[in-house]
Amino acid sequence: MLRRKSITDTESLSLEDIELILSNADSFLEVSRRDVKKVPTLRGKTIVNLFFEPSTRTRTSFEIAAKRLSADLINFSSSGSSIKKGESIIDTLKTMLSMKVDLVVIRHSDSGVIKLIDRFINVPVINAGDGKHQHPTQALLDLYTIRKKFGKFEGLKVAIIGDFINSRVARSNVNLFEKMGMEVTIVSPTMLLPEDFSKMNVRHRIDDVIEESDIIYILRMQFERQNRRFYPSIMEYNRFLSLDSRRLRKMKPGSIIMHPGPVNRGIEITDEVMDATGNFGGKIIINEQVTYGVAVRMALLYLILG
Amino acid sequence: MKGNKKKNILIKSGRVIDPQHGKEFVSDIYIKDGIISKVGENISIKEDDDIVKINAENCIVSPGFVDMHVHLRDPGFEDEETIETGALAAVKGGITTVACMPNTRPVIDSQSLVKYVLEKSLESACTVLPVAAMTAGLEGKHITEMGLLAETGAIGFSDDGNSVNDSRLMYEIMRYSTQFDLLLILHEEDSLMSGEGLIHEGYFSTILGLEGISSLSDDLMIARDITLARRSGARIHITHLSTKGGVEMVRKAKEEGVRITCDITPHHLFFNDSSLTSFNTNFKVKPPIRSEEDRLALIEGIKEGVIDAIASDHAPHLDTEKNTTFKLASFGTISLETLFGASFSKLYIEEKISLPKLISLITISPARILGIDAGKIEVGKVANITVIDTEKEEEIKRENIVSKSKNSVFIGQKLKGKVICTISKGKLVYRSE
Numbered sequence: 001m002l003r004r005k006s007i008t009d010t011e012s013l014s015l016e017d018i019e020l021i022l023s024n025a026d027s028f029l030e031v032s033r034r035d036v037k038k039v040p041t042l043r044g045k046t047i048v049n050l051f052f053e054p055s056t057r058t059r060t061s062f063e064i065a066a067k068r069l070s071a072d073l074i075n076f077s078s079s080g081s082s083i084k085k086g087e088s089i090i091d092t093l094k095t096m097l098s099m100k101v102d103l104v105v106i107r108h109s110d111s112g113v114i115k116l117i118d119r120f121i122n123v124p125v126i127n128a129g130d131g132k133h134q135h136p137t138q139a140l141l142d143l144y145t146i147r148k149k150f151g152k153f154e155g156l157k158v159a160i161i162g163d164f165i166n167s168r169v170a171r172s173n174v175n176l177f178e179k180m181g182m183e184v185t186i187v188s189p190t191m192l193l194p195e196d197f198s199k200m201n202v203r204h205r206i207d208d209v210i211e212e213s214d215i216i217y218i219l220r221m222q223f224e225r226q227n228r229r230f231y232p233s234i235m236e237y238n239r240f241l242s243l244d245s246r247r248l249r250k251m252k253p254g255s256i257i258m259h260p261g262p263v264n265r266g267i268e269i270t271d272e273v274m275d276a277t278g279n280f281g282g283k284i285i286i287n288e289q290v291t292y293g294v295a296v297r298m299a300l301l302y303l304i305l306g
Numbered sequence: 307m308k309g310n311k312k313k314n315i316l317i318k319s320g321r322v323i324d325p326q327h328g329k330e331f332v333s334d335i336y337i338k339d340g341i342i343s344k345v346g347e348n349i350s351i352k353e354d355d356d357i358v359k360i361n362a363e364n365c366i367v368s369p370g371f372v373d374m375h376v377h378l379r380d381p382g383f384e385d386e387e388t389i390e391t392g393a394l395a396a397v398k399g400g401i402t403t404v405a406c407m408p409n410t411r412p413v414i415d416s417q418s419l420v421k422y423v424l425e426k427s428l429e430s431a432c433t434v435l436p437v438a439a440m441t442a443g444l445e446g447k448h449i450t451e452m453g454l455l456a457e458t459g460a461i462g463f464s465d466d467g468n469s470v471n472d473s474r475l476m477y478e479i480m481r482y483s484t485q486f487d488l489l490l491i492l493h494e495e496d497s498l499m500s501g502e503g504l505i506h507e508g509y510f511s512t513i514l515g516l517e518g519i520s521s522l523s524d525d526l527m528i529a530r531d532i533t534l535a536r537r538s539g540a541r542i543h544i545t546h547l548s549t550k551g552g553v554e555m556v557r558k559a560k561e562e563g564v565r566i567t568c569d570i571t572p573h574h575l576f577f578n579d580s581s582l583t584s585f586n587t588n589f590k591v592k593p594p595i596r597s598e599e600d601r602l603a604l605i606e607g608i609k610e611g612v613i614d615a616i617a618s619d620h621a622p623h624l625d626t627e628k629n630t631t632f633k634l635a636s637f638g639t640i641s642l643e644t645l646f647g648a649s650f651s652k653l654y655i656e657e658k659i660s661l662p663k664l665i666s667l668i669t670i671s672p673a674r675i676l677g678i679d680a681g682k683i684e685v686g687k688v689a690n691i692t693v694i695d696t697e698k699e700e701e702i703k704r705e706n707i708v709s710k711s712k713n714s715v716f717i718g719q720k721l722k723g724k725v726i727c728t729i730s731k732g733k734l735v736y737r738s739e
Contacts, residue, residue, distance in 0.1 A: 090629060110631035111515040112585035120629075131633070132515030168515055194512040195520065 002303045005124040008114045009134040010176040018143070018180070024299035025144050025292070031068060032294055042071035045102045045305050049075045050093070051128070052108040057261055057290065058128050058137070062105050065297035071102075071305070089113065090120045097121055103305055106130070111168075124304050132168050137300065138260055139172035141293040143180065145285060146215065148292065149256055153180035159209035161187040161241060162219035162268055163231075165194060169260045170219055185209055187241065191231060205240050210247045218243060218259045221268045234267055245272040248280050257284045312340040312732050313356045316349065320362030320693060325369065325666035326682045335367065337689040340732020345685055358734055360727055362693050368665050369681050370402025370432075370690030370730055372672040373645060374569060375466070375491070375545050375617035377638070378404075378434070381422065382411025387622040387710045389423065393430035395620070395642040395709035397736040400692035400725035402432045403673070403680050404620075404642075405491075407466040408439040415439035415450045420458045431735040433690075435461040435676070437491060440479050446470045449479055456486050461676050464491035466545065467592075469527045471497065476531070480540035489676065491543045494527035494552070495593065504632060506579040506594040514582060516632060519594050525551040532559045535566060543675055544568040546619050548593040550603035557612045567675050569615035570604050572648035573639055573715050577601070587628045587635035588715045591621070605657055608667065615672040618645045622711030639715040644702060646694065647721030654696075655722055691729040698724040 002017055013021075031039055047066045051059050059075065066073040076096070089108070096104065103124045106114060111131030118125055129135040143153075150156060158177055164170045164186050177184050186193070187203045194200075203209055210216065221237060231237060238244070243257065251257075257273075263286065265271050276284070315337040322333045322345070334349040335342060351357060378392035387395075389406070396404050406423060408414035414423065420436045427434035438460035442448045444467065452463060463483065469492070470476040483490055500523040505511050507518025528544060532555055535542045544556060547568045559566045573591060578598040581589050589595055607613040621638025628635050641648070645668065653659040666681075673681035683691060702716045728736040 088626070088630065108631070110633040112632045115585040116587075116629075116631060130515075134515070165512070171513065171515055194509070195507055195518070196509070199509075 005304055006118055007126045007136050007300060008118060009127065010136045010139045010172045010179070013136070013176070015179070018140070018176075020303060021140055021296065021299050022144050022147060024303060025295040028298035028302070029292065029295035031298070032291070037068050038070060039068065040070045041302055042066070042069040042305055045071040046100065047071050047073045047103045047105065047301065048096055048101050049073060050096065050104055050106045051075070051077045052089070052106070053129070055107055055128070058107065061290070061293045062128065062297055065294050065301055068294070069298055069301055071301065089117070093117060093121055097123060103301070126300065126304075129168055132166055132171070134172045135168040136172050137293070137297055138169050139176040140300070141289060141296040142173055142217070142258060143176055144296050145258065145289050145292045148288070149285065150214065153182050156182045156214045157185070157212055158182050158215040158217055159185045159187050159213040160217045160219065161206055162221050163192045164188040164219070165192045166222060167219050173217065185213075189231060189240070206243065206247060210250050211252060213251070214255050216243065216251065216255065216257045218257065218268050220260060220262070221264055237267060242268055242270060243273050244270045245276065248273050248276065248283070251280075251283060255283060257286070258289060259286045261286060261290065313358050313734065314338050314351070315358045315360065315689070315729060315734060316351055317360045317362050317367055317691070317693065320365050320367035322367045322683065323662055323665045324683065325662050325670045328662045330662055335683065335691065337729065337732065340688055342683060342685050342687055342689045345683065360693060364695070364697065365726065366661065366694050366696055367683075368400070368692045368694065369669045369683050370692050370728065371400050371645065371668040372403045372676070372678075372681050373401045373618050373620070373642065373668070374405045374615060374672040374676055376404045376406050376620040376642065377409065377622065378406045379622055380410060380426070381419075385710075386624055389426040389430055389434055391708070391710045392620070392642070393432045393434060395640070397431045397728040397730055398708045398725065399643040399645045400694060400728050401642060401645060402690040402692070402728065402730040403435065403678065404432060405435045405437050405461050405676060407437050407464060409444060409467050413439050413443050415442050415444070417451070417454055417458045420455055420460050424459050432730045435678070437462045437464050437466070439463070440465045440490065441470060441475070444468060446472060446475065449475070449482065452482060452488060453486055456488055461678070462489035462491050462543070464493065464545070466491065466493045468497065469493060469495050473530060473534070477534050477538060480534050480538035480542070483540045484538060487541065489541055489543055491545050492531055493546070494524045494531065494544055496523045496526045499523040499526060503594070504590060505582050506596045508579060508597050510579045510582050514585070516582070521549040521551060521596060521600065524549045524593055525555070528552050528555050532564055532566065536562065536564050539565065541565040545617065546571050546574065546593055547604070547613065548574050548596050548600060550600045553603045553607040553612055557607070557610070560612065567614040568612070569617040569672070570607075570613055571619045572616060572641055572645055574601065575604055575616070575652050576648050577715065585632055587630070587632055588639050588713050588717070590632060590635050590637055591639050591715070592637040605653070608653065608659065609657070614667070614675060616645070616649050616667045617672065618642050620709075622709055623713045624711060628713045638713065640707070640709045640711055640713055641716070643708060644714065644716045644721060646725060647700070647723050648716060650696065650723035651721050689729045689732045692725055693727045694723055695726050696723050698722070700724050
């Protein structure tokens with residue numbers, strides 16, 4: 001069982017915790033491949049998916065994971081904008097908990113919200129993304145995907161490409177990847193990096209890393225989320241940071257392309273690459289990440305509630 | 307408190323700090339009818355019913371503290387604090403004079419509101435001096451009746467919480483202030499640069515995914531205002547200085563003869579931005595708690611004499627404004643009650659700064675900036691005196707907070723140096739159990 005009951009960030013996960021989660025994911029991946037994709041492990045447990053920010057993939061992934069374990073799952077969605085000052089998120093949660101819930105999965109647009117909640121309530125919480133802070137289950141499923149592909153972590157070269165400053169995925173993954181002994185390079189333009197990145201391993205062009213990387217991890221470029229740190233244009237992005245077919249062909253044998261989804265076709269990855277077939281097409285493992293995501297989340301739910 | 311006769315007070319065997327002359331000596335102090343009547347060794351007074359004896363052995367006896375930057379939220383936000391409750395918190399912290407900022411509702415930008423504060427001050431445990439707005443409604447558009455407001459009793463002028471973004475207007479405010487030799491207290495923030503920022507922009511804002519407030523936001527505005535003050539000859543005071551760049555600019559401006567002074571807060575002295583990893587919203591303050599490099603520059607600034615005062619920037623907020631996400635929480639921490647303990651723990655215990663020097667930063671030095679006769683112990687003057695047990699260490703607990711709001715960044719901290727009694731306006735207004 002896990003030492004910690006709540007999953008708030010990747011930093012607080014020990015190597016033993018991580019190993020436990022990944023090895024359990026293996027057995028739950030097997031459940032998902034059965035004809036009858038259900039085990040009675042969490043029968044009688046109630047899980048709430050509390051999403052204050054829109055999400056399809058993560059919310060569905062948790063829902064499928066919970067249902068395959070026979071837990072009862074309730075979706076509660078509320079758009080971020082309706083939770084205003086005065087409407088206390090703590091009160092919302094306490095209302096939920098009065099109905100005797102065993103675990104809460106939360107996504108919210110404000111960084112640090114999980115720590116706030118963890119202070120006020122005493123049931124386990126899983127962070128499904130808090131603002132620009134952390135998205136630990138994404139990082140864990142990415143880690144699991146990498147292990148399935150390479151069978152190891154030590155020494156793998158990972159390039160994380162795109163909007164670093166606004167990305168909770170980047171924050172969680174850098175931490176976890178480095179913890180597992182991978183060499184992480186961030187590829188990002190100055191306005192999407194912190195002011196001082198002298199202590200980080202940073203490059204500014206995808207061409208600087210494309211040939212040597214084992215893993216090209218591409219972040220979603222959220223033009224709509226950038227308020228003041230404007231990146232000039234999509235054309236500029238394509239020139240310096242996008243993965244196009246020319247760059248795809250430079251990638252070394254055995255290397256892979258990952259993305260947390262959903263992909264902005266034509267921005268961070270071109271249509272040509274997305275639809276590539278053959279050897280190079282096989283590098284894109286975005287759909288496998290999604291499949292493994294269910295297994296990893298099943299493992300987490302089991303380890304917390306089982 | 308009005309009307310009742312003042313009890314005579316004898317403070318025995320305290321280590322008296324004289325920040326004006328940088329001296330300390332063991333002495334008794336006798337206060338008769340609210341006036342300091344004798345300072346000397348072995349004062350013996352015929353026992354009468356009215357006398358209050360304070361044994362100050364192993365304690366320091368300081369002039370009552372002067373805090374030139376507080377928010378008392380009165381009028382308009384009396385659920386957070388009132389002049390009365392704020393004054394009670396002040397005297398618990400050994401503070402006998404406060405200058406309160408004008409961001410109330412309505413804003414202190416008219417003579418009637420200045421009078422309101424002064425009247426409330428008469429009934430309060432400590433002296434409360436109103437700082438009036440520089441621009442009407444703090445909107446940064448129209449200059450206030452600075453001449454009239456000063457005549458009515460405004461001790462200084464500030465748009466605290468904002469900077470006046472219009473440089474021409476700021477220049478005219480400075481020029482006009484010279485006509486009356488007024489003090490301008492400046493909150494330095496380039497609001498386009500700070501934007502939606504929540505904490506200091508640096509390593510911790512990056513890992514926590516919280517919007518950053520670059521130190522450039524302060525530095526750009528400080529540079530502008532020094533430039534304007536140099537040209538206009540205005541007397542400016544940079545409040546809650548937080549950046550290394552700011553300390554350097556103030557040092558240089560002073561060398562050039564610009565009429566500039568500055569203060570820092572105890573929380574900028576005490577913490578660095580690594581404290582934000584807890585996401586504790588009490589640490590959400592403006593200017594933000596900055597990096598260790600900035601903090602060390604502030605301490606260096608004190609040692610070199612670049613920094614003139616420590617001011618609390620006491621900013622009360624309700625639990626509902628703080629028990630929320632970091633983004634939604636209000637900016638500010640209360641800090642009247644911890645002003646001395648925090649400063650003493652950092653500057654005296656850790657940094658070995660002398661007591662008279664430390665005390666001057668919270669007494670005579672801010673008094674001089676404000677142009678008031680306070681911050682010293684003098685025979686013939688109304689007694690404003692604070693007695694502190696410097697050996698006593700105390701953990702700051704929410705339940706012991708006197709202020710109406712409880713949003714203290716120091717909760718859970720152990721601070722050395724406890725105020726054991728405060729005499730304000732000649733009366734014993736606070737005594738710890």
